[in-house]
Amino acid sequence: QVQLVESGGGLVQPGGSLRLSCAASGFTFSSYAMRWYRQAPGKERELVADITSAGGSTKYADSVKGRFTISRDNAKNTVYLQMNSLKPEDTAVYYCYVGIDSGMYYFNYWGQGTQVTVSS
DSSP states (O other): OOEEEEEOOEEEOTTOOEEEEEEEESSOGGGSOEEEEEEOTTSOOEEEEEEOTTSOOEEEOTTTTTTEEEEEETTTTEEEEEEOSOOGGGOEEEEEEEEEEOSSOEEEEEOOOEEEEEOO
16 A cells, blocks of 8 residues: 655744655566645645656756756655745645556545745
């Protein structure tokens, strides 16, 4: 059973930093790209960052480029999102995601989310 468990969210002042973690289980973590999404109140869920299976390539939303860094530790089955220079507009619930193609079906798996609030 695939499980994604996020942690590390909280309340931080503008300009501050947080590091989110997503612990994965139930699948071969090192074989799959991983993503972080976020959803702010009243807005659609948006892709924040993704990382390839071996961690060799990353992509970011324009709104977080230069401030956020996605990384992974395949030995620990964990993906991270380091968030620096946080802004109030970064306030959202952050979700970890993996898509798994079984050959016949494509499955989308989400974590439960972790709240990030940027406010003074």
